Amino acid sequence: MDKGPVHDIEFTLNGETRSDRIAARQLLVHFLRDDLGLRGPKIGCDTGHCGACTVRYDGGTIKSCMMLAVQADGAEITTVESMSSDGDMNDLQESFRQHHGLQCGYCTSGMLMSSQFLLERKPKPTEQEIRAGIQGNLCRCTGYVNIVKAIKAASGQEVSR
Amino acid sequence: MTAPAQTEIKTPTWTGQSLPRKEDERLLKAQGAFVDDEGIYRMGYAHFVRSPKSFPLMSAKPRLWAGSSPPSPVMRSRR
Numbered sequence: 383m384d385k386g387p388v389h390d391i392e393f394t395l396n397g398e399t400r401s402d403r404i405a406a407r408q409l410l411v412h413f414l415r416d417d418l419g420l421r422g423p424k425i426g427c428d429t430g431h432c433g434a435c436t437v438r439y440d441g442g443t444i445k446s447c448m449m450l451a452v453q454a455d456g457a458e459i460t461t462v463e464s465m466s467s468d469g470d471m472n473d474l475q476e477s478f479r480q481h482h483g484l485q486c487g488y489c490t491s492g493m494l495m496s497s498q499f500l501l502e503r504k505p506k507p508t509e510q511e512i513r514a515g516i517q518g519n520l521c522r523c524t525g526y527v528n529i530v531k532a533i534k535a536a537s538g539q540e541v542s543r
Numbered sequence: 544m545t546a547p548a549q550t551e552i553k554t555p556t557w558t559g560q561s562l563p564r565k566e567d568e569r570l571l572k573a574q575g576a577f578v579d580d581e582g583i584y585r586m587g588y589a590h591f592v593r594s595p596k597s598f599p600l601m602s603a604k605p606r607l608w609a610g611s612s613p614p615s616p617v618m619r620s621r622r
Contacts (some may be wrong), residue, residue: 421575463573487575
C-alpha cells in the first residue's frame with residue numbers, strides 16, 4: 383500500500399539510537415507495534431482514554447496513540463521492554479506480581495510506565511498520589527486496589543496483604 | 544443435654560493462600576500474546592455501526608473500504 387509522504391527520523395528507543403523512514407500519517411503506537419514489533423504498548427481504545435499504549439517520552443509519559451510517529455524525531459522513547467532488558471523483572475514488576483497487580487495483563491504495560499514515572503517524581507507516594515498518578519490508565523478487570531498496593535510496596539512502604 | 548464436642552477445623556493448604564501466577568512474568572515483560580500482538584494471515588477488523596433507529600433499513604451495505612474510516616450507511620425507519 384502507498385505510504386504517502388514519508389519522513390526520515392532519528393530517535394532513541396530503549397537506549398538504542400535508530401533511524402527510520404516513517405509515513406507522515408502513521409501513529410507512534412502503530413509504528414512501535416507494527417513496524418518495530420514491540421508488544422509493550424497496547425492498543426486499547428485508540429482514542430487516548432485507556433492508557434494501554436503509554437510509553438515514556440523524554441522522561442515523561444505520553445499515550446502513543448495520541449502522537450504521530452514523526453513527532454518522535456530526536457526524542458528518547460522507553461517502553462516496558464526496557465524494564466527487563468537483562469531478562470529479570472525489576473522491583474516494580476516483581477511488586478506487581480507479588481501483590482496480584484494484574485489479571486488479564488492488557489493494561490499492565492501502561493500501568494508500569496505510569497507508575498515508574500510516578501515513583502521517579504514521588505519516591506514515597508501516598509495512596510491518593512498513586513491513584514492520581516495512574517488516573518490515565520484504565521483496568522477493565524478493575525484490579526485497582528492491588529495495583530495501588532503493588533506501587534506502594536514498590537516504593538518501600540508497608541502494605542496489608 | 545450436652546453440647547456436641549467441638550471439632551478442630553483444619554485450614555486446607557490452598558484456600559486463602561496467596562499464590563504466584565504462572566502467567567504473570569510474561570505479561571509483566573510484555574511477552575504475552577494477545578490476538579492483536581500475533582496477527583493472523585488475512586486477519587480482518589470489525590467495525591460496529593450504531594444505528595439511531597431500531598430494526599432499520601440500511602441504505603448501503605458495509606463492504607471493504609480503502610480509507611481510514613468506514614463509510615457510514617444511512618439508517619431509516621421502516622415506516
